[in-house]
Amino acid sequence: MNVRHTFRALGIGALLIGIQVTGPATGRGDQTPPPASSSSSDPGKNTSQSPAVKTQSTPATPSQDSKPATPKSQSTNGNGDETKPKDDRKPEEKKSEEKKSEERKSEEKKPEDKKPEEKKTEDKRVDDKRSEDRKSDEKKVEEKKVEEKKTEEKKSEDKKSDEKKAEDKKAEDRKAEDKKSEEKKAEESTEKEKGKEKESSGKRTVSSMILTVKLALIADPRIFPYEIEVEGGAEEIALSGKVGNEGEKSIAGSVARTVPGVKNVVNKIDIVKDLPDVLGRKQDDILTHQVKERFARSATLKAANFEVKTEGGVVSLAGTVRFQVFIWEAAEAAREVPGVRAVRTDKVKIESEG
Known part of the structure; x- marks a missing residue:
């Protein structure tokens, strides 16, 4: 009976002391447990006195991201073991507090996790910038080469154009010189013809008659292969040369008589049998x-x-x-x-x- 009363008295005293002494928890939720009871379960010893229970609370250091924990009561059972304080919060409040705690931990962890990712992103941006700069430089070099090539081609075309113009100019100069030479020759020939006309103004009709007869002889295919000469005066025409037979000689005389203005034809053409x-x-x-x-x-x-x-x-x-x-x-x-x-x-x- 004394032992049972002793345990009961110890439990009630510890509960009262815990309710009076409890204070705010630390920011990390640490508490100093009460010292273990020095009472013995031996019935022969005096157990009427309750051991002194001291509870020491450590003031919490407030942080920016943490909230003060809900004060909890501590108590010991009759054996001196610590008993968990009763949580009077509602399940919804408890879940909300746990969720907020997890979010705070996640937010504290995120900056550390973001650093490698940000570094990788920054490195990638630098590499991309370098790659773009390199491509831009290569593009500029290619554009410069293309521009130089176009310039060279234009110079080559200009050179060819100048050479062609020079050749054209030389050709025009040669043509002009040839034309002047021909004109000069034509003028000289005209002057000679005028001189001849002055010298032989009376023979103009006879000369025209001879040429007309020659043209008539050449126009006849029967005597075309033969070379027949034509001479004469104002009214009489003389024929000379060689033909193959008597018939061809007669044909030559007849052709000459058909020319207007010819009154008489003297046929002196020789006959050569093997002439054909x-x-x-x-x-x-x-x-x-x-x-x-x-x-x-x-x-x-x-x-x-x-x-x-x-x-x-x-x-x-x-x-x-x-x-x-x-x-x-x-x-x-x-x-x-x-x-x-x-x-x-x-x-x-x-x-x-x-």
Whole structure:
């Protein structure tokens, strides 16, 4: 019985002392626990006296982000153990206080967490700025190169333009000189003609008559190949030269008589029986010369060194070549010569044929 009363008395005394002595909690929520009871559970010892319980409170240091904690009561049970004070706050208030505490902790932690991120962001901005500056410098260099290139091209174009203008000017000067020379020659020729007209004013009609007869003879295809001379006075015309037969001689006289103003024609033209052949050979020689000139314009045909012969307008080629295509090229070149009637290549050999 004495032990039970002793425990009860100790518990009530500790509770009363805790209610009177409790003060505001520290900013960190620390409290100094009461000293343990020195009473013994041994029934043989005197337990009528209650141990002195001292409660020391540490004044809280107020902070800007913290609020004073709600004072809590402390008590000890009969065994001297600390009992938790009763929390009379409502659940909603308790949750609100916990939420605010977490927010304060989060806000205190954020500045430290932001520093690395801000540093990374700042470094990235610096790198981006450097990259932009570098790109800007490269762009300026490229623009400068393009501008220099345009300048060089413009200088080159201007130089070419100046050279072309100089060439054009030289050409114009040459043309002007040639024109002056031609005009001078024309003036000299005119003066000579005037002098001749003055010297032979009485022969003007006769000269015109001779030219008119010559033009009439050339206009006739039957006697066109022959060279016929025309002489005479005011009313009489004399013909001389060579033709192939008596019929051609008669044709020349008849043509001369058709010219107005001619009253008499003296026909002194000689007849040469083989003259057509002579003229033919002469024409063949002309064709041969023209074909060789065509071959000389081509490096391939010139190197082939063809032998060319013409008879009656038919061109014959001879020689040795490496490829048949050279023969074809030579035949085409000869065919383009006016007056050539045919081209023979049977006497041209290819080197592989021996």
